[in-house]
Amino acid sequence: RGIILKRVSREGQPTFLPIHFTTSRTTIIVLSFWMKFLEISDFETISRGLSFEAQDCRVSGKCELYTTKAAGVDKKLYKQLERHLEARMQETLALARSLSPDDTSKNIAKSPFGPLDLISSRRTFVYLVATLNASHPDHDFSILQPFDFRKERNLKIVMNTFNTTLFNLGRGKQLQAMWDLIDHHVELLNCDIYSYYPDGDSDPHGGDGLIWSATYFFFNKHLKRVLYLSLRGLSKNATHEDEESVDGDNWGAQYSEEDMVGVMEV
Template identity: 55%
Template sequence: MKFLPLRKLDPINRALVFDTHDCRVIGGCEIYTTKAAGGDKKLYKSISNTLTSRYETDLRLSEELSPPTDSKLQSKAVYQTLHSPFGPLDQVSARKTFAYMIATLNASHPDYDFSSVLRPTDFRREKNVRTVINTFNTTLFNLGVNVGNTIPRMWDTIDSEMDLTDCNIYSYSPDNVSDDPYGEEGLIWSNIYFFFNKNKKRVCYLYLRGISALSHSPAETGVWGLNGVRSGTMGESDSGDEADMWSDSKSIWGDDGGYDDMVEGMEM
């Protein structure tokens, strides 16, 4: 996976890091290509071998626990192993997609290896892009952030790079919080999505995490980008080029009309 340093995402990344009365919210929007880089091919092969090993282990276990003639229980065990949000894991495309999720997380958090801890069941396939947008916007609104006013054209900017209607969307919510790199740093909640566009060969990693106020210093006002590189400070004005990115025309995703307009367009 290769990180794409897109300047048009800088205002979004700055706006998604802020403090509330009880937590620090750490968010970001990062886009990667799925073209193999560095040790990616080795990682993909390792993940494929791990999935195969888990399948064989589960199959043997079902055979040991089931009567020789009870093929239904064996079939159920095989289904539970192969079925995933990415499709049947006996298919190469499904395994690759799962590997892309792992590789994206590894690239975003270089000091943490997700490949040995995460399972396909730690992800969920999202069916509707509008629902995802509404959920993310509502989370921000509940934290005191109006997307239309604070981050105008946020979704149009992401859409321009990802073509959201052509993306498969996956949410990430591991069963074991220790599988999250922030799990031991006062993680209270998380809201994490991956937008995968197979045709564009890109993955967009969009996340919000609520970290306990006790686990970070209030003096930390800077915003740090990928791999700890400072990208700006809270309250810093955008450059002229960045300001031009936000036009006054109506957003195709409806995030410029304020929260009331967004709620009216919600799909229940």
């Protein structure tokens, strides 16, 4: 996943340092504090509706909204952190190029976030990692690499995939209401969409009887918002923390037709 740099210690023994296109754990953790969680009742309702008992598994879902916008004294500290991040990334890229220029150039160009020598691409990657850290504070995601994510090019396919999963689990009603609520807050057509399919080591719930999982990020750069949407299938034999659930078919019941965003054409 990274380029291995060989360094000779004072004792003459070689040590190996992994060179990744990531930043330090401290930087990720600090950035997590700027991924401010927006407490919105719509998403609390959706999250409860995504947690239920299915026939063959226990389903647990999350729908959370975060903002990347810093204000006041936070803004000044955030700018300092961005400069620190930029310096670290440039040093890493320069070292990687010196060791393996051809491979590094290919990896930079093929990143799901765009060319990694652009700060905007690296910043998006860090936002997603920081979102994961903010949503799962007991798990460290700083080891993730840009290629652990995938850029989704088609909103309709993402929606259909998510809908089909829920439909097959017996929760097929009012899904349009769910997407309308999400669209109202993040403007889905203006979002960059990324998916994340972790392995057992990097999944915060990998040891909790995890059967399958699907995780999406909807990033609206203009609104400075990241929507985190995840769905997991867990073994009924595993021990889990109690989670409140509601009837997912009632997601849109409390909203009038005028309150809802119209059916999107994608």
